[in-house]
Amino acid sequence: MSIYVSGDSVPDAVAAVGDSTLRTRAVYGNSSSLMIATRPAGYHSEPHTHACEQLNWLKDGELWIFIGDRAFQLKAGDFLRIPAGEVHWAWNKSELPCTVVEVHTPGMQHDPTISGFAVGLHDNGETPDFLGSPVNEFLPPDSGFDPGIAEQKAV
Template identity: 30%
Template sequence: MSYTSTVVTAGGQREIPFPLHPIFQVVNSTDMPSGVSFFHSAIPAGAPGAPPHVHAHEDELYYILEGTAHFLLGDRVGTAGVGDTVILPRGEFHANWNEGDTPVTSLVFVSQNSRFEGFFDDVAQRVIAQGIEDPKEAAMLVGATGAEYGVTIDMSKTPDRAKPFFGMG
């Protein structure tokens, strides 16, 4: 396979109609020999991001561009602001949410040659095909789909301070 240097403009990012928060794919794993995937994520003010989950096959990095995000990091909560990087190794539970009153935008890197890069598209297609509009029903679909990708969601891992953002009281 041949690879070509290129510039991906802001308008060239592919929007994925993911039901939990806006996400754009910037780089596909087939764009470079390393096979890394790269996304641009936005979590609205006072909203959940990813529920507590663990990856079996890939690592993630979040680089915060705007706002302040809160993360479940194993069994503790961490806060990341503009310019901070969050390391999320496979095998450790993590989640994120936005407690603030401004959006959180971040760049998300997913380790090489991961089947997970198709997860967001798969969920979006299933939500559209099934006509799902209820956020809780969409969240259940996210969990079921995640299992097919080696991602396990466990809402019992939700920190108390994050529960209101995930509709848990």
């Protein structure tokens, strides 16, 4: 392990988020994880929560992100924060892919979405001391939560 790895050492992998997939590269430390995720045209994740704060920066393209009953249309260069525990999901309504840089604190290195390929950034001899280990928790179909209400705002 090392606190530095070359970009070529971080795999570009396919990750499943509910019924959708995206391409991502991910790294993590003790307190945070960072993902660079490319969502294809039509990408639509399932509503989910996690016990960590998420900061997003949209590198390119457009993406709708929904938090509860609110809808946010992100365009290249925009930032968005998703508070820990909030129900949220994303929808790429455009005909082009988009790339999002996501930071999760505490890190999501143990989530099945990225745990198989995320690269730890720990010094030689350092014992990882994680701040936490949140994972995505998808809402069951019978939860009563209706994402369609927020999605009506995505004109």
